[in-house]
Amino acid sequence: xxxxxxxxxxxxxxxxxxxxxxxxxxxxxxxxxxxxxxxxxxxxxxxxxxxxxxxxxxxxxxxxxxxxxxxxxxxxxxxxxxxxxxxxxxxxxxxxxxxxxxxxxxxxxxxxxxxxxxxxxxxxxxxxxxxxxxx
Numbered sequence: 001x002x003x004x005x006x007x008x009x010x011x012x013x014x015x016x017x018x019x020x021x022x023x024x025x026x027x028x029x030x031x032x033x034x035x036x037x038x039x040x041x042x043x044x045x046x047x048x049x050x051x052x053x054x055x056x057x058x059x060x061x062x063x064x065x066x067x068x069x070x071x072x073x074x075x076x077x078x079x080x081x082x083x084x085x086x087x088x089x090x091x092x093x094x095x096x097x098x099x100x101x102x103x104x105x106x107x108x109x110x111x112x113x114x115x116x117x118x119x120x121x122x123x124x125x126x127x128x129x130x131x132x133x134x135x
Contacts (some may be wrong), residue, residue, distance in 0.1 A: 001080035003119035010110055011078065020066030024073035027059035078106050081113050087120035 031037060031113055036053045038046035047053055085093040095115065100109035 001084055002121045003084060003117065006077050006080045009073055009113050010077035010114060013070040014078060016066050016070030016073065020063040020070060024060050024063030027056040027063060029034060031056040052112060076112060081110060081117070084120040085113075085117065088118060093117055
C-alpha cells in the first residue's frame, strides 16, 4: 500500500469519526431539547415513544456505525503504514509505528508518519540496469 493510499485512508477515517460523533451528539441534543427522554434529576430513566424518538435513535445508530467504520479504516491505514515501512532497509519507522500503535499512541505515530515518514513502495521498486554507452 503506497503512502498516498495510507494518507487518504487515514484522513477519510478521521472525517468519518468526526462526522459520526457530530451526528450522534446532535441526535442526543435534539432528543433532550424535545423532551424525548424521561428525566429524574440529571439521570435519563426512560424514553417517550414518538416518531422523533425513533428518528433520533436511528440517527444515533448511523453516527455510531460511522464512528466504527472510521475506526476500522484507521486500523487498516495503520496496518498499511506498517506494511509500507517494513519494505525499507531501516526498520526504525516500522518499530516506531508498531510500538506506538501497541501502546495506544498510534494516532500520533500516524500523524508523524504522514508528515515525515518515507514511502516504502518507491524504495522497493526495482531499478533498471544501465547499458554501456557504446552498445
